[in-house]
Structures are given as structure tokens and as C-alpha cells.
Amino acid sequence: MSQYSLEKIIICFAFTLLLMQGCQRAYSTRDSPQSSAPTEHSVSEPSSVKVAVNNSAATTRRDGMVLIKGGTFVMGTDDGMPYEAPAHEVAVKSFWIDEHEVTVEEFSKFITATGYKTDAEKFGWSGVFNLKTGEWEKTDGANWRHPEGPKSKPQPDEPVSQVSWADAQAYAKWAGKRLPTEAEWEFAARGGLAGKRYSWGDDLRPNGKPVANWWQGNFPENNTGEDGFIGRAPVESFPPNGYGLFDMTGNVWEWCADWYADDYYRKAVNNNPTGPETGAERVIKGGSYLCAENFCTNYRVAARSHATPDSGLDNLGFRCVRDE
Ligand SMILES: [Ca+2]
Ligand SMILES: [Ca+2]
Numbered sequence: 001m002s003q004y005s006l007e008k009i010i011i012c013f014a015f016t017l018l019l020m021q022g023c024q025r026a027y028s029t030r031d032s033p034q035s036s037a038p039t040e041h042s043v044s045e046p047s048s049v050k051v052a053v054n055n056s057a058a059t060t061r062r063d064g065m066v067l068i069k070g071g072t073f074v075m076g077t078d079d080g081m082p083y084e085a086p087a088h089e090v091a092v093k094s095f096w097i098d099e100h101e102v103t104v105e106e107f108s109k110f111i112t113a114t115g116y117k118t119d120a121e122k123f124g125w126s127g128v129f130n131l132k133t134g135e136w137e138k139t140d141g142a143n144w145r146h147p148e149g150p151k152s153k154p155q156p157d158e159p160v161s162q163v164s165w166a167d168a169q170a171y172a173k174w175a176g177k178r179l180p181t182e183a184e185w186e187f188a189a190r191g192g193l194a195g196k197r198y199s200w201g202d203d204l205r206p207n208g209k210p211v212a213n214w215w216q217g218n219f220p221e222n223n224t225g226e227d228g229f230i231g232r233a234p235v236e237s238f239p240p241n242g243y244g245l246f247d248m249t250g251n252v253w254e255w256c257a258d259w260y261a262d263d264y265y266r267k268a269v270n271n272n273p274t275g276p277e278t279g280a281e282r283v284i285k286g287g288s289y290l291c292a293e294n295f296c297t298n299y300r301v302a303a304r305s306h307a308t309p310d311s312g313l314d315n316l317g318f319r320c321v322r323d324e
Contacts (some may be wrong), residue, residue, distance in 0.1 A: 098319035102318055120162045
């Protein structure tokens with residue numbers, strides 16, 4: 001094993017531990033009757049924060065992208081994890097964003113046109129969540145063509161996964177686009193709603209039904225598949241948010257351009273924030289099909305997590321944006 005590979009193993013499993021620790025904190029506090037952890041239907045933004053959401057939902061579409069008109073919104077929450085606070089007002093410029101996560105079919109066109117080799121293909125392995133054991137596993141031969149290992153094959157209309165941050169950047173550059181900033185991503189995900197817990201409102205199951213691909217049942221031992229999907233779902237399987245964007249909640253996590261820092265929101269960068277200048281990990285947003293009510297609830301719109309840039313996982317993908 002080369003030193004490079006060994007470093008990747010250490011880095012990837014460090015990420016996994018961090019991600020699971022983040023989930024475990026939420027799980028532990030939720031388990032306690034004295035918990036002050038957030039509960040469903042209990043979220044409200046502080047009244048002292050002036051909300052000036054652009055409610056003129058974007059209707060301009062072109063080439064699979066939606067124009068999000070610039071505006072001001074309240075980013076983060078005071079009722080979630082400490083690193084999601086404080087809720088703070090942020091302004092973003094207008095931008096175009098992909099209607100859905102980049103699919104396997106779209107990514108394959110990039111590979112065919114460029115001959116690009118992804119990080120997971122170079123390493124020869126990637127991270128796969130074993131639904132039977134409930135654990136992350138280093139899996140030889142796992143990559144975007146075979147997200148769960150050599151015998152697996154994704155559908156063309158599924159979101160591409162097992163792509164590193166560099167892979168996502170390379171695709172975006174080829175497509176004449178870029179990765180969204182964390183602020184752009186959250187502004188778009190909120191879909192014109194102010195201070196809501198999810199991209200559609202405050203009820204996890206509006207009208208009693210899941211409206212996104214997340215994990216129903218007790219994680220990790222039981223996935224009931226109530227939403228119709230145990231793993232990744234074809235993009236656009238669920239209704240879009242108020243801006244016409246699909247799967248901003250769940251399905252696969254999505255890479256953002258920003259470096260990650262726990263305390264970044266406390267620095268109160270309010271005008272088109274682009275994240276810390278340096279860091280070790282990049283922001284990921286939106287949660288995935290592995291996010292469960294009893295564990296991490298990272299399908300909340302203010303939720304944020306992070307991964308080392310070379311991470312490849314079978315629940316991590318991306319979408320792109322473009323300047324207006
Ligand atoms: Ca599901
Ligand atoms: Ca997503």
C-alpha cells in the first residue's frame with residue numbers, strides 16, 4: 001500500500017468518525033428527556049432578526065437551471081447544533097442553480113468528453129455504507145460507476161456519488177459552472193420560505209407522508225423505506241421546493257465551495273459569504289438517504305456538515321451554480 005493510499009484511509013475514516021460523532025451528539029441529546037435538543041415542530045427564528053426574504057419565487061429556467069434572484073435571508077438556526085448558530089442575516093447576489101443533483105448520466109458525459117479519472121478511481125477504493133452492518137466500510141472498486149462496489153451499477157438518472165470535492169470542481173469547470181457557496185446553497189434550499197425547519201415548511205411529514213429521500217425507521221438497524229427508497233432515488237422523485245429545486249433535502253449530500261469551520265457563523269460575514277480562507281474540510285449540505293429522525297436529522301435546511309476534499313462516499317454528490 002502506498003503512503004498516499006494510507007493517508008487516504010486515515011483521512012476518510014477520520015471524516016467518517018467526525019460525521020458519525022456529529023450525528024451521535026444529536027442522537028444523545030435527543031434521547032434524554034431533559035434534552036434541550038431541537039424537536040419537530042418547535043423551530044422558530046429569533047424575532048430580533050429582521051427577515052427580508054425574496055419571496056418572488058424564481059420562475060426563470062434555462063438549460064436545467066433556475067435563476068435565483070438575489071436577496072437577503074436568515075442563514076443558520078439558534079435551535080439546532082451549536083455550529084449552526086447564530087441565525088444571522090445574509091445577502092446573496094443573483095445566481096443560476098441546477099434544478100437537480102448532477103446525475104450519473106450527466107457525469108458520464110463529462111468523463112467521456114475529458115477522460116477524467118476521479119479520486120476514487122485513482123485510489124482504487126472508496127467509502128460505502130453497509131446497510132446490513134450499519135457501518136462505513138472501505139470498499140475496493142467502489143467509484144462513481146460502481147457506488148457500492150464492483151457488482152453495483154447506478155441508474156443513469158440517480159445522483160452521481162463517490163465524487164470528491166476536486167471531482168465536483170472539475171465537472172463544474174467543464175460545464176462552465178462552479179460549486180455553490182454554502183450561503184447560496186442554503187438560500188436556494190429555503191425556496192423563499194423564512195425560518196422554516198425544512199425546505200417545504202415545518203412538518204417533517206406534510207399530510208402524513210415523507211416528501212424527500214431520508215431514512216425512516218431506527219438508524220442504523222431498520223430502514224422502513226416509507227418514502228419508497230432505501231438508497232439513492234432518481235432525481236426529481238419528490239416534489240420541488242418553492243424555487244423549483246429538487247432534492248435540496250436528502251437523497252445525497254451536496255458539496256459546497258466553502259472551507260468548513262464550526263465557528264464561521266459567529267464571524268458574521270453578511271455580504272455574499274464565501275467561507276473561511278483556509279481549512280481542512282469542505283462544507284456539505286442537505287443530508288442524505290442515511291439521515292434518520294433518531295440520529296442526525298441533517299435533512300434540516302440549516303444543517304451543515306463537512307468532509308475532507310478527497311472523500312468519496314455513496315451518499316455524497318453535488319449540483320452546480322453559475323453567475324447571473
Ligand atoms: Ca429513503
Ligand atoms: Ca440533495
